[in-house]
Amino acid sequence: MMTAESSPLSTHVYNTCDGVPGAKMDLSLHRLDSKLMIWTMISIGTTNEKGCCHGLISQEAFTPGMYKLRFETGSYWESLGQTSFYPYVEVVFTVRELSQRFHLPLLMSRFSYSTYRS
Amino acid sequence: MAGSPSPLTTHVLNTAMGVPGSNMTIRLYQQDLSTNVWTLITTGTTNDDGRCPGLITKQQFKPAVYKMHFETAQYWERMGETSFYPYVEIVFTITNPDQKYHIPLLVSRFSYSTYRGS
Numbered sequence: 001m002m003t004a005e006s007s008p009l010s011t012h013v014y015n016t017c018d019g020v021p022g023a024k025m026d027l028s029l030h031r032l033d034s035k036l037m038i039w040t041m042i043s044i045g046t047t048n049e050k051g052c053c054h055g056l057i058s059q060e061a062f063t064p065g066m067y068k069l070r071f072e073t074g075s076y077w078e079s080l081g082q083t084s085f086y087p088y089v090e091v092v093f094t095v096r097e098l099s100q101r102f103h104l105p106l107l108m109s110r111f112s113y114s115t116y117r118s
Numbered sequence: 119m120a121g122s123p124s125p126l127t128t129h130v131l132n133t134a135m136g137v138p139g140s141n142m143t144i145r146l147y148q149q150d151l152s153t154n155v156w157t158l159i160t161t162g163t164t165n166d167d168g169r170c171p172g173l174i175t176k177q178q179f180k181p182a183v184y185k186m187h188f189e190t191a192q193y194w195e196r197m198g199e200t201s202f203y204p205y206v207e208i209v210f211t212i213t214n215p216d217q218k219y220h221i222p223l224l225v226s227r228f229s230y231s232t233y234r235g236s
Binding site: 066074084085086087088089090091092093094096111112113114115116117 | 183191200201202203204205206207208209210211224228229230231232233234
């Protein structure tokens with residue numbers, strides 16, 4: 001089982017509306033096939049009680065390229081009985097150097113979100 | 119275009135340098151509810167103030183899911199820099215097109231944020 005420490009890519013969702021972790025949010029990781037120019041789904045996951053999701057991809061599979069993390073924000077807010085301006089959030093990013101770890105948090109409310117690379 | 123201003127506006131801000139994100143290419147898409155196909159509504163470029171007037175007319179602006187695509191890597195490349203994000207896409211749901219919607223993008227090479235303004 002991949003541990004948090006071994007996963008080269010991780011994310012953390014925070015619900016800035018309520019000041020709590022964005023727990024139980026479904027998300028998926030995709031990689032762009034640069035020859036066919038189509039997205040291929042690599043894995044799916046759900047954030048835990050702390051809003052974290054590790055183990056989306058192994059070190060071996062994490063090759064340079066373009067990736068997309070898709071967060072099912074609409075479903076998340078729906079499960080809380082609320083609507084959201086964003087049906088989903090997709091963060092597209094480029095991986096060039098594999099020696100680094102990539103942590104891509106999502107801080108979100110019903111009407112805003114932000115992300116950064118750490 | 120003459121006539122009433124666009125009910126949907128945007129504003130790009132380069133938070134790394136504290137300046138408007140000018141000369142950034144933006145594309146606005148509207149999703150067909152039955153086929154899920156995205157239709158390109160407008161292609162534009164942000165002005166010196168980081169804004170892009172005339173995105174959509176009141177007549178075109180109906181309840182639907184929209185996507186605003188920002189060519190962020192191209193923007194940073196013109197300044198001789200790389201960007202973690204090849205592009206940024208913000209997908210949002212319009213249920214009441216009688217309101218005004220402002221979708222800003224605050225961007226640096228390694229982070230971005232957005233919110234629903236009016």
